[in-house]
Amino acid sequence: MVFERVAELESERVANVLRDDIMLGHREPGSRLIERDIAAELNVSRLPVREAIKVLVSEGIVVARPRTWAVVREFSIRDLQDFAEVRQAMETLAFVLATKRLDDAGIERLEELVRAEDAAAAAGDAVGARIASSTFHMTAVMLAGNAMLTELAESLITRLRWLFGQHEELRVMAGEHREIVDAMKAGDVEKLQQLIPTHLARGHDAAERRLLARQKGAD
Ligand SMILES: [Zn+2]
Numbered sequence: 231m232v233f234e235r236v237a238e239l240e241s242e243r244v245a246n247v248l249r250d251d252i253m254l255g256h257r258e259p260g261s262r263l264i265e266r267d268i269a270a271e272l273n274v275s276r277l278p279v280r281e282a283i284k285v286l287v288s289e290g291i292v293v294a295r296p297r298t299w300a301v302v303r304e305f306s307i308r309d310l311q312d313f314a315e316v317r318q319a320m321e322t323l324a325f326v327l328a329t330k331r332l333d334d335a336g337i338e339r340l341e342e343l344v345r346a347e348d349a350a351a352a353a354g355d356a357v358g359a360r361i362a363s364s365t366f367h368m369t370a371v372m373l374a375g376n377a378m379l380t381e382l383a384e385s386l387i388t389r390l391r392w393l394f395g396q397h398e399e400l401r402v403m404a405g406e407h408r409e410i411v412d413a414m415k416a417g418d419v420e421k422l423q424q425l426i427p428t429h430l431a432r433g434h435d436a437a438e439r440r441l442l443a444r445q446k447g448a449d
Contacts, residue, residue: 241281327374
């Protein structure tokens with residue numbers, strides 16, 4: 231039992247390291263993840279590496295290959311479009327439900343995040359702004375108070391983090407979040423149903439532009 235527990239923690243640690251490497255671009259899309267090499271690099275046995283790769287496959291950022299290796303997923307334009315469609319439905323629902331169930335603590339939490347995001351964006355702290363931004367979206371999902379919706383969003387969290395890493399126009403994003411919070415406070419569901427899809431499209435457009443630029447660079 232003790233050994234199993236250690237193996238579990240180790241595979242979590244390996245998954246965290248690989249996930250961060252992928253998110254930060256240290257391991258590029260299309261690059262190989264070879265069990266033996268990663269085990270040597272991180273000074274662990276192959277079993278936790280195998281487990282970690284399985285986790286990343288289930289999170290959608292690694293693609294399994296036969297036998298003992300895998301590759302960092304290369305998102306296609308089609309993948310992004312599929313994701314945009316699902317997000318639009320999921321997040322519009324989340325923001326509408328959150329608005330219906332909003333209390334003072336929820337408003338305070340959202341406003342705090344927007345302030346932090348705007349301050350980070352103004353100071354040129356892109357990482358800070360992107361983290362506040364993705365936390366803002368996840369907080370809205372929590373405030374929707376629907377366990378199934380939370381579960382669905384959590385299954386997409388790694389892909390969401392990846393997407394937020396592609397954001398440009400950080401102050402514009404913060405400004406739009408401000409507008410969204412104002413509509414929520416006013417209980418204006420109709421306005422949210424217009425604001426959310428437009429806002430999400432801006433983030434997806436930025437990711438699409440970056441993807442196309444990378445593909446061009448690779449030619
Ligand atoms: Zn946003």
